[in-house]
Amino acid sequence: MEGTMNNRQVAAILYEVADLLEIKDVKFKPVAYRRAAHGIETLAEDINRVAERDGLEEVPGVGSHIATKIREILSTGNLQYLERLKGDVGPGVREIAEIGGIGPKKAVFLHQKLGIENIGQLETAAKEGRIRGLFGFGAKSEANILQGIAARKGTTGRFLLGALLPVALRMKEALARLPAVRQVSPAGSIRRMKETIGDIDLLAASAEPGPVMDAFCTLPEVTRVLGRGTTKSSVVLASGVQVDLRVVEEAQYWTALQYFTGSKDHNIALRRRALERGWRLSEYGVKETATGKNRAGSTEEDLYRMLDLPYIEPELRENRGEIEAAEKGILPQIVPYGSVKGDLHVHSSWGDGTHSIRELAAAARARGYAYIAICDHVRSPGIDRGLTEEKIAQQKKEIEQLNRKLDGFFILHGIECNIGADGSLDLPQNILADFDLVTAGIHSQTRMHGDEMTHRILAALQNDSVDILGHPTGRILLQREPSDLDHPVIFKTAAEQHVALEITGDPSRLDLPDVLCRKAKEYGITFSACSDAHAAGELQQMDLAIATARRGWIGAEEILNTRPLPGLRNRLRI
DNA sequence: GCCGTTTTCGGCCCGACTGTTTTCAGTCG
Numbered sequence: 001m002e003g004t005m006n007n008r009q010v011a012a013i014l015y016e017v018a019d020l021l022e023i024k025d026v027k028f029k030p031v032a033y034r035r036a037a038h039g040i041e042t043l044a045e046d047i048n049r050v051a052e053r054d055g056l057e058e059v060p061g062v063g064s065h066i067a068t069k070i071r072e073i074l075s076t077g078n079l080q081y082l083e084r085l086k087g088d089v090g091p092g093v094r095e096i097a098e099i100g101g102i103g104p105k106k107a108v109f110l111h112q113k114l115g116i117e118n119i120g121q122l123e124t125a126a127k128e129g130r131i132r133g134l135f136g137f138g139a140k141s142e143a144n145i146l147q148g149i150a151a152r153k154g155t156t157g158r159f160l161l162g163a164l165l166p167v168a169l170r171m172k173e174a175l176a177r178l179p180a181v182r183q184v185s186p187a188g189s190i191r192r193m194k195e196t197i198g199d200i201d202l203l204a205a206s207a208e209p210g211p212v213m214d215a216f217c218t219l220p221e222v223t224r225v226l227g228r229g230t231t232k233s234s235v236v237l238a239s240g241v242q243v244d245l246r247v248v249e250e251a252q253y254w255t256a257l258q259y260f261t262g263s264k265d266h267n268i269a270l271r272r273r274a275l276e277r278g279w280r281l282s283e284y285g286v287k288e289t290a291t292g293k294n295r296a297g298s299t300e301e302d303l304y305r306m307l308d309l310p311y312i313e314p315e316l317r318e319n320r321g322e323i324e325a326a327e328k329g330i331l332p333q334i335v336p337y338g339s340v341k342g343d344l345h346v347h348s349s350w351g352d353g354t355h356s357i358r359e360l361a362a363a364a365r366a367r368g369y370a371y372i373a374i375c376d377h378v379r380s381p382g383i384d385r386g387l388t389e390e391k392i393a394q395q396k397k398e399i400e401q402l403n404r405k406l407d408g409f410f411i412l413h414g415i416e417c418n419i420g421a422d423g424s425l426d427l428p429q430n431i432l433a434d435f436d437l438v439t440a441g442i443h444s445q446t447r448m449h450g451d452e453m454t455h456r457i458l459a460a461l462q463n464d465s466v467d468i469l470g471h472p473t474g475r476i477l478l479q480r481e482p483s484d485l486d487h488p489v490i491f492k493t494a495a496e497q498h499v500a501l502e503i504t505g506d507p508s509r510l511d512l513p514d515v516l517c518r519k520a521k522e523y524g525i526t527f528s529a530c531s532d533a534h535a536a537g538e539l540q541q542m543d544l545a546i547a548t549a550r551r552g553w554i555g556a557e558e559i560l561n562t563r564p565l566p567g568l569r570n571r572l573r574i
Numbered sequence: 575g576c577c578g579t580t581t582t583c584g585g586c587c588c589g590a591c592t593g594t595t596t597t598c599a600g601t602c603g
Contacts, residue, residue: 028586032575063576101592103601136600140593188603201603229591232603244603246590264587264603271587276579282588 005048006484010073011041013082014066019094020085023104035061038265040070042320044487044519048074060321092117100148101141109136123149151240158196159241160477162507162544165190168200171219171243178215180208182250187260192314193547195510196477199242203260205253216245252284258300259283265319266312273307273323315550320518335529335549335556342371342561342568343542344414344468345439345502345530350395351376352385354535357395357411358402363536365409370565373437374399375414378426382444383418389431396434410565412436412574416470418443421452423459425466432465436574439502439528441470442483450484457485461493467572468500468528468560471511479508487516491523498571500560501525503552505545506532517552526571528560 018033039060040047050056051074056067073079090111095118097107110116113134114125122145125131131142168186175184181204185191188201206212209230216233217225226234226242234244248256259267260283274281278289286295286306297303301311309326313334316322325331346360347353355363357374364372374395379386387395392415399413414437417425425432425440432438440460442453453474460466472490473482494501501512501520509532512520517527529549531541549559556562560571 029575031586035576061576065575101601105600136593136595138594144593199603227591232590234591259588260603262603268587275587280588284589 004077005074007040007043007047008481010047010070011037013073013079014040014069016094017069017079017082017085019097019104020082020089023089023093023097023108024085025104032061032063033066035265036066037061038319042318042515044515046487090117092119092121095119096122098152099145100151101144102148106136109134119149119152151236158198158478159239160507161190161193161195161197161510161547162505162541163239164197164200164241165193165544167221167237167239167241168202168243171200171221172202174219175202175204175212175216175245178206178212180206180211182206183253185257187246187257188244188262191261192263192317193544193551195513195548197241199244201260202243202245203253203257204245204247205250205256206247207249209247212247213245246283248283254298254300254303255281255285256283258303261314261317263318266317266323269319269323270307273309277307313550315547316553318551320515332553332555335546335554335559335562337543337546338368339556340369340529340542340546340559340561341564342369342373343531343533343539344373344412344437344528344561345375345416345470345504345532346372346539347376347416347532347534348374348395350374350391351387352383352534357398359536360533360539361402361406361409361411363539367539367542370408371410371412371568373412373414375416375437375439377416377443378418380418380426387415389427392431412572414439416441417466419456419460421445421448421456423456425460425463429463429465432463435465437467437572438465439468439470440466441472441502442474446474446480446483448483450486453483454486454490457490458493461490461497461499466497466499468502469494470502471504471506471509471532472501473511473513473516475509475511475513477508477510482511482513487519488523491520491525494520495523495525498526500528503527503529503545503548503554504532505530505541505543505548507541507544510544510548512548512552514548514551517549517554521552521554521558525558526560527554527558530561 014033014037018030022030056062056070069079093107093111097104116122126142126145131137132139168190172184175181183205185203187203189197190200204212213228213233217228217235221237222235223238224236232246236242246260271281280287280289304311312322312326348357348360349355377383377386379388396413399411403411413435415435417440419440419442475482503512529545531539533539
């Protein structure tokens with residue numbers, strides 16, 4: 001792909017500018033730069049193309065000045081303005097400000113007073129007791145700085161949704177059992193089902209916060225209490241994740257739930273909307289500015305209705321145009337959880353899965369599915385537990401036998417092929433033609449240049465046997481960046497070739513990512529939401545796939561496996 | 575620096591907790 005800077009890299013530069021401006025205590029500009037960075041980050045179109053068609057100022061948050069800076073970034077690879085800010089502020093101040101409990105003001109102060117340039121020097125100063133005694137710092141501050149540095153070493157700072165969701169639900173259940181708790185829910189990014197989570201937010205309604213906070217701070221998995229108040233407490237679990245619990249009165253639960261679910265940008269937009277109507281919106285309610293009276297309501301639906309909007313699902317609350325779409329009445333009906341009729345990507349013990357096909361079919365039936373596709377890998381160097389052509393033939397026989405016995409349930413014989421460096425698949429065409437379903441994905445040589453990766457995928461899409469493109473971007477969350485693909489060409493070709501794009505619920509992939517789902521949708525793509533389960537218990541990863549689809553504005557009708565079996569067979573021509 | 579159903583100028587979300595300077599700034603979400 002042309003251009004050396006991608007959207008993420010451009011956004012990173014603008015975020016850095018915002019941080020440095022904040023450190024310099026410049027008013028309002030940090031917000032402006034962050035809004036622009038967010039706009040670019042969540043844009044599905046390549047920023048280079050946007051610049052070519054002179055459309056930068058149409059990006060939300062980008063005006064004439066930032067547009068000029070983006071053009072400089074795209075043509076030179078960096079930004080003079082940023083370099084100047086770095087010089088003004090001192091090299092390590094931004095790094096110091098990232099430590100929990102230290103913000104821009106304290107970072108600048110420490111830099112000026114002690115000449116601290118990086119986290120190492122900060123740690124040394126704290127250990128030597130040189131920070132206590134400074135204006136505004138005491139022994140406690142020093143200890144908190146050391147703990148902040150230690151916490152930073154332990155984790156990347158973010159966790160997989162799939163890893164934290166069960167933890168959050170367990171804690172929620174524990175709190176729900178308390179007599180003093182009237183209502184409790186996860187909030188924050190975990191309720192929005194964001195792919196990675198910084199910390200877990202919980203919200204409870206109770207008239208007696210004291211016992212609720214006590215119970216929360218002494219839950220078995222808690223290893224450290226960061227703070228305990230009557231409305232907010234924070235703890236850290238053994239995994240290093242922070243959990244915040246807010247407790248409000250029941251009458252405030254509706255606005256509090258909306259508020260603590262965020263996102264921050266979505267909330268700011270809603271508050272502006274409330275201001276336009278002469279009200280002040282906060283977690284404590286909707287107050288008429290003139291009279292100081294609280295407006296009545298009891299659910300989030302009430303709140304959105306009050307602001308003349310239809311209900312907006314938590315997964316959509318990212319300020320990516322959902323409020324404007326809701327206002328115009330063009331917000332899509334996103335796919336409900338539990339609406340798929342089967343799972344099109346499951347691994348069995350024939351390959352690298354744990355359970356037999358019979359066991360997987362039983363587990364799928366128990367979930368209410370009407371069908372399941374067994375898609376093991378093909379044997380190749382590096383994939384020891386893949387299937388040989390001989391095994392494939394045997395597996396087909398077993399599936400045929402099982403299908404004769406099963407009533408009202410159908411097992412599809414599928415395969416997960418690898419797309420080679422030249423775009424070819426790892427099975428001959430006559431064998432591929434025999435499967436009910438062929439999923440093709442890149443599993444080797446994932447570091448090729450964007451152009452070459454795009455060509456590999458295009459070749460696979462043009463193979464008539466391929467039904468689904470598996471984990472299209474190849475990203476591994478928190479580990480590997482997505483391939484630098486030419487998405488418009490891939491989406492256009494997939495639509496023309498009637499190849500579905502997979503949305504895998506593998507917790508470390510969630511690929512196709514939500515933002516690209518929304519873009520692919522414009523090309524009339526069909527999606528396949530799947531678990532990629534390697535064991536019966538992992539069939540529930542489907543919920544993560546559906547969450548990703550919902551965040552990508554995808555409706556049930558756009559997902560292949562919401563169709564009943566006859567509709568699916570029709571589409572697959574089997 | 576951006577943006578507009580009060581505005582092309584003058585706004586820009588709101589509140590709790592912490593530690594410490596004992597009345598509040600800084601930080602966080």
